[in-house]
Amino acid sequence: MATEAKEARTTQQKMEALKSILKDMGTVIVAYSGGVDSAFLAATAHEVLGDKALAVTAKSPSLAPSELREATELAERLGLGHRIIETHEVEREDYAANDPNRCFFCKDELYTYLSSFAKEEGFDFIANGTNVDDLGDFRPGLNAAKQYGVRSPLVDADLTKAEIRELSKDMGLPTWDKPAQACLSSRIPYGTMVTVEALTSIAKAEEFLHGLGIKQLRVRHHDTVARIEVEPQDFLTLCDEDTREQVVKKFKEFGYSYVTLDLQGFRSGSLNEVLAALKKKQG
Numbered sequence: 001m002a003t004e005a006k007e008a009r010t011t012q013q014k015m016e017a018l019k020s021i022l023k024d025m026g027t028v029i030v031a032y033s034g035g036v037d038s039a040f041l042a043a044t045a046h047e048v049l050g051d052k053a054l055a056v057t058a059k060s061p062s063l064a065p066s067e068l069r070e071a072t073e074l075a076e077r078l079g080l081g082h083r084i085i086e087t088h089e090v091e092r093e094d095y096a097a098n099d100p101n102r103c104f105f106c107k108d109e110l111y112t113y114l115s116s117f118a119k120e121e122g123f124d125f126i127a128n129g130t131n132v133d134d135l136g137d138f139r140p141g142l143n144a145a146k147q148y149g150v151r152s153p154l155v156d157a158d159l160t161k162a163e164i165r166e167l168s169k170d171m172g173l174p175t176w177d178k179p180a181q182a183c184l185s186s187r188i189p190y191g192t193m194v195t196v197e198a199l200t201s202i203a204k205a206e207e208f209l210h211g212l213g214i215k216q217l218r219v220r221h222h223d224t225v226a227r228i229e230v231e232p233q234d235f236l237t238l239c240d241e242d243t244r245e246q247v248v249k250k251f252k253e254f255g256y257s258y259v260t261l262d263l264q265g266f267r268s269g270s271l272n273e274v275l276a277a278l279k280k281k282q283g
Contacts, residue, residue: 011159015167017156022049025125026049026125030053030054043080061184085114088109106183108144111144111150114126127150133160182268214234
């Protein structure tokens with residue numbers, strides 16, 4: 001019966017539940033990247049707790065400079081308490097080795113810093129932007145969150161991605177329709193070393209493509225080969241002769257020898273496909 005009641009709640013009822021959860025937390029640091037979920041959580045925490053809520057963004061080579069700029073600008077626009085800290089996951093051997101648990105080591109680095117920061121600044125809780133839709137995906141970082149006692153208020157309130165976008169739109173947040181993002185290291189195939197040079201090339205390549213008006217995209221890094229994933233409706237944009245020549249020229253400046261377009265199109269977490277195939281083969 002309790003599960004049925006939970007499922008029967010409206011989006012607005014879930015919003016009220018989220019506010020109640022945040023109010024009970026008293027003081028909270030929100031791990032804030034400027035994406036749909038963390039922006040919504042940070043804005044709601046600010047509404048409920050005021051200066052007892054602080055949005056903290058981790059600056060590192062795995063975060064695109066454009067994402068850091070947007071997160072900072074949005075925090076200023078919303079009047080959030082906002083701090084930027086530097087993390088060094090790329091310097092960790094376990095992270096740079098880039099095995100399927102890479103995300104765990106990234107979050108371990110982040111939560112180590114946030115735990116220390118929270119203690120120094122007198123905040124009782126750390127919260128992330130995980131929502132209920134994230135729970136069914138392959139996300140080793142969630143294990144790190146559990147180890148550090150990091151709360152997931154959006155999960156506690158049973159909010160889905162679609163509901164978060166809907167509520168964000170109602171709140172006037174510009175992130176309501178922002179494409180899903182992930183750290184730049186997710187563009188590098190498992191087993192290929194993560195380096196600052198590779199992350200820099202990816203960031204420059206993706207920012208250039210965004211400048212062409214393409215919203216949803218990934219540049220997958222295969223050593224000297226860049227594999228571009230975009231929505232099928234954007235294929236024609238990239239295949240325009242002038243645009244194609246610009247892309248090739250720019251990508252070579254960014255360090256790539258070859259530039260390819262993935263005809264399967266954009267799909268989030270496409271590099272996890274090899275894990276599913278390996279599991280199927282082993283099973």
